[in-house]
Amino acid sequence: MRSSMLRSVRTALTSTSSFTRGQVLRRGFSSESVPERKVVVLGAAGGIGQPLSLLMKLNPLVSSLSLYDIAATPGVAADVSHINTRSEVKGYVGEENLGEALKDADVVIIPAGVPRKPGMTRDDLFNINAGIVKSLCAAIAKYCPHAVVNMISNPVNSTVPIAAEVFKKAGTYDEKKLFGVTTLDVVRARTFYAGKANVPVAGVNVPVVGGHAGVTILPLFSQATPQANLPHDQIVALTKRTQDGGTEVVEAKAGKGSATLSMAYAGALFADACLKGLNGVPDVVECSFVQSSVTDLPFFASKVRLGKNGVEEVLGLGALSDYEKEGLEILKPELKSSIEKGIKFANQS
Ligand SMILES: NC(=O)C1=CN([C@@H]2O[C@H](COP(=O)(O)OP(=O)(O)OC[C@H]3O[C@@H](n4cnc5c(N)ncnc54)[C@H](O)[C@@H]3O)[C@@H](O)[C@H]2O)C=CC1
C-alpha cells in the first residue's frame, strides 16, 4: 500500500498527464473507468491542512479537491492548483461557503482545530475542538451525508463519538463511513520498530489498536512483521515511545504546534486507502478508530478492511502478548471516559 502511494506520488510529479496508463492498469481500471472522486479538506490552511492538501493534489485517485478553512484558503488553493496533476482545486473560505465546499464529496478529511502546546494533553483541546467538529459535522450531515469522514482533529477519542452523535441526530449516521485517523501511530510504530529491529522500514508493519492518546495507543509489536524477537525491555520502550510520539513532537516544536508533516503523510495514506476501498480495490486494510464490537467499548481502533461502502469488516485483535493484554486493560477506562465525554457534549445542546 505504501509503495503504491509513493509510486502514485512519483508518477504525479513526473507526468504531465494526471496518471499514466501503466498506473491505471496496475489499479485494475481502464482509463475510462477511473471514478471521479471529490475530496474535501476542512482546515486546509493549517499546519496539517496545507501539506495534506499538497499530498491529496498528488493523488491520482482524486478528481476534485475542495479546500476549506475559516481563513487563508484562497492562497493555499491558488498555490496547490498550479500543480499539473489530475484534480481540479477549489478554495472556500468562511462558513457561508462551507455547503458549496462539501457538496458531492466522497471523502471529507478534518484537520480543523487547535493543536497542543507543551504541557497539554489532547483532552485539553476538547473545549475548543469539540465545538468546531460538531459544527463541521452538522454541515457534512446537511451537504454530503454519504461521504466518508476521516477525523484528524483531537482529541480523536472524543471527536469521533461527537461526529457519530451529530450524524445520528441528523438521521444520516452510517457507522461504516466514520473513521478516526490513527495512521500516524502506525507510521511511528513502523519507524521506531524498524530502527530497533534494524530491518528496512519499507517492509515493516505493526498494528496499533485502542485509541489515539497516551496509554490508549496500544501498538501490537508481538504481531509486527518481520518478527525480530526483541527483548521485553525494548518492547516496553518502543511501546512507550509510540504512545508518547505526539508529545515528542510537541516538545521539540516548543510551543509552535504538534505534528503536521508526518500527520499530513499519515492522513494522505489513510485517505488514499479509503479512496482505493471506495473504488473497489480488494484487500485494503488499515488501522482506524471506528464503531466497534471488538471490545466492550463502542469505539475502538483496530485493523479495518475498507471497501466500496467504507468499513467492510472490523478485524479482531488477534493473539496478544501478556504485556499487550495488560495494556488493553489499562487503556479501557480512559478510552471509555473520553468516548462518553464526546457523546455527552454532542447531546448537550
Ligand atoms: N489524529 C492525529 O493523529 C493528529 C491530530 N492532530 C490534530 O489536528 C488538528 C489540527 O492541527 P494543526 O493543523 O497542527 O493545527 P493548525 O492550528 O495549524 O491548523 C488548524 C486549522 O483549522 C482551522 N480551523 C479552525 N476552526 C475551523 C473551522 N470551524 N472550520 C474550518 N477550519 C477551521 C484553522 O483556521 C487552521 O487553519 C489539531 O486538533 C491536532 O491536535 C495533529 C496531529 C496528529
Ligand SMILES: O=C([O-])CC(=O)C(=O)O
Ligand atoms: O500529539 C498531538 O497533540 C498531535 C497528535 O495527535 C499526534 O502527533 O499524534
